[in-house]
Structure formats: structure tokens, C-alpha cells
Amino acid sequence: MHALCEAYRILTVSGCVIDIRPFFPGSMSSPTELSQKVFCVTEEDKIFVGTLMRDFTKFYFADLVIDKTIKDNNFLTTYDTNFVFRYYLDSTEVFDRYRANCWDKASLGPLETKRLNLLMENNSKAIIQVDTPVQIRVLKKQ
């Protein structure tokens, strides 16, 4: 992971790397199965619609390389946590555009899409919420 080597070089003696990335639970069998959950949020309720299908392969395999690089390049992990990173989108049109332009064309299943469209049509003030599990690590230069 040459980027980490470069990061080590440009950091001061007491510098640190902050790495923020999607979080893959250890039990996952496939890198594309990152759970990015989609909800329709109405005035009364938050309704789970489905999970986005998106290819996170590059991040999953980067994880494996990074752990080795951290050891080789004298970084010490001083902080490691996961949290839910949240997006709010005002309409299905915005949701479609954002998925196409920013989320590697991530897709929702046909039934889930139909359900989401119906929920949004029937609730004028509803918005779409997407929850992504994210990991933050702080790596201290040694």
C-alpha cells in the first residue's frame, strides 16, 4: 500500500493517519454484501425498505493489505471504531441520481424499489435515509 508509505513520509514525527472507510464485519462471506440499509422516513415512522447492492470489493481487499502495511510501516493503531454514517435524500429522483453518480451505480432490488416508490408517493413529506456502516481508525506514526 504505497499511499500509506507516502503518508508516513510526509507526516511529522508525531503525526497520524486518519483512515475512514466502509466497515466489513468479519463474518461476511462476500465483499459486495456490505449492508447499506435504505429506509423511508415519514412523519410517523421509519420503515426499512431494503439493502443497496454495491460493489465494495476494492475496499474489502484494501483492508487486508492495509493491516500488513501498518505493521511494516511503523504505524500504531490508537483508535478503531465503527459507526453508522447516514445520508438523507429528499426524493427518489435524487436517490437515483446519487446512486448513479456517487455510489458506483448501487442498486436496490425491483421489489424494494417498487416499495420505496409507493411509500414516497403516499407520504408527501417523506425522505429517504441510507445507513452505511463505517470504520474510523487513527494510526500514529512510530
Added chain:
Amino acid sequence: MKGVRVDPERREVRLLMKQVSFAGARVLDIGTGNGRLASRLSSWIHSVTAVDLSREELRQAYDRKRLDKIGHFAVADASHLPFRDGSFDIALFSWSL
């Protein structure tokens, strides 16, 4: 993008503030994209140098008002950074490593 709110609760920054001392820090934001995170950290840091391979995304970062006075921008490859050794206090990789 209009109609999208990204982490409006600022969870990401709140977690980082508890763990990292940003006061007066020189930050290198590698793969900055549209500069969202750098912009949110701007109140606390000394300066941010934002690099990305995409001129288009870098332009979006450049246009953020919060980065006006403290931001520097460069098209650069993370594996060959055009900076001297020991130039920064924090190297930030947000979905870019």
C-alpha cells in the same frame, strides 16, 4: 448535490474530535473528493492541502467557502505525493485508501 444531506448530525467529526488533536494542525486530505470532510474540520485546523486525481472533484472542494483562507489544492497521486518529508501533522484518507 442538491437534495442530499450527508451526515448532518456530524457524527464523523464528533468522533474524530474526541480522538485527534486538530488544533493548529496542518492536514493533508488525500483523495479529497468534493472536500466535504476537510470543510467540516476547517474551523479547528491551521491549514488543509487537498489532493485528488480528479480535477472536477477538486474544483468542488476549491469552491467551498470554508476552505477559502486555509485551503490549498493540488492534482496529485497518493502514491507519489509532491510534498517534503514531515510537512504535515495529519494525513486524512476518507474513503480513499
